Amino acid sequence: MTQRQINHGIFGLFNGMALIALLFLFIIQLDWRSIVAVVAGLVSSSSLWFAYWRGWEPARPLFIVLLSLILGFGTPNQLLVTHFNHTIYAVPIIALVLTGPIWTAGSALAILAIFAFRANGGPYFNPLELITFVLIVGGMVLSRLAIDNTQRLEAAKREAEEARARAEQRERELSKQAEELAQRNAEQQRLLELVSLLETPTIVLAEGVLLAPIVGALDTRRAQALTTRLLSDVSAHRAQQVILDISGVSAVDTQVAQAVIHTAQALKLLGCKVTLTGISASVAMTLTHLGIALNELQIVRSPQEALSRELRTEN
Known part of the structure; x- marks a missing residue:
């Protein structure tokens, strides 16, 4: 599976979950505020998905910004003040696959800042939780850097193999041309000898x-x-x-x-x-x-x- 297919899968997964959430709100809990938020997120993500499908690459980081805002401001307050909300890692994980190390770290820090602001510090200033946060997000960033480095090495290897294949093909073509040239020279020499004999x-x-x-x-x-x-x-x-x-x-x-x-x-x-x-x-x-x-x-x-x-x- 290619990286682009994985990216489409993430867009599709989010939109599918948004549709399920919207259906849940209509059937079980009719909360118009939540419905409006989900519909807005669904429309925005669908628009970004369509733009990415049309080849607009900035749709990927804008999608991470959208998810960060939805998670940061859409999480209920009661889930923020009592304990450290570990849904904070959801968007960085998606950013890890969809974008890169900078967006992974940026989305994590942005959501942490929003959660801490909404909870007036609370559990988000806990040193142990912050150390765990840094280790997890740092591990994500380092793993993404390692993956990018591996991909670059593989791409360089493929380019080297393609260049070697082109060089070998060029060598075969030059060898064939040299043989043809030698044959033409030999034929011309024979013709010259024949002309000399006839002359x-x-x-x-x-x-x-x-x-x-x-x-x-x-x-x-x-x-x-x-x-x-x-x-x-x-x-x-x-x-x-x-x-x-x-x-x-x-x-x-x-x-x-x-x-x-x-x-x-x-x-x-x-x-x-x-x-x-x-x-x-x-x-x-x-x-x-x-x-x-x-x-x-x-x-x-x-x-x-x-x-x-x-x-x-x-x-």
Whole structure:
């Protein structure tokens, strides 16, 4: 049961007792003064109960004030002057559950002051009774403080557990995101390798002869990838000749020519001959205007011609 349900129970218990008292006054003892007091208390407590049900928290301490006034001024005088009236603890007990330590002690002291005023001191100045009063009310206050402290510790524990659960959930989410990111990176790496393979393919034309067709623009990245791949394939196939076909290159400039020359020089270091094919009339005109000489390369018109020459040389 939650604290709010307990509070509603106290409101309901008081209103139920007020209805029983009102019924008793009507049936057994028709005392209009008492009836008016009970009806006023019932209306007031019902209004506070409704306000609390609507979410108005000040209804709880106002209810304690109402009970203190009803008990303090509604108790008959003959029950106050003869002996210490222990109904003085009724309201503090309700305050102990409904509000807190301050209202518990305050309601007890307020009712004690009212009783002492109405009884002209009387038994309410008795040292033994006052010591008992202080012990009982002090015990109520200390017990409420202990309960509040326990509730705060439990609330802090729940918050810590919830924070740990959120942290673990966040850690799992981050771990999942890291795995997904790693998978995407691996997939991107595979795609880059596939693109690199498609950009710089090598074809085995004959034993010891590789064909490397170059298609599209040849920038610095592609030139480096071309050199790296050809060096790897030449070593793997133990090729003696590589045919570089540039018929698919859309435009040839100084950068493209230098890239082809550097690739050829790197292949020659492995003892591999390099033949350049696919130079069109427009490309030849461009190379002439740029003043680029390809003296280090053997140049033929097509890969078929280069392969035929290689086969004739072997025979």
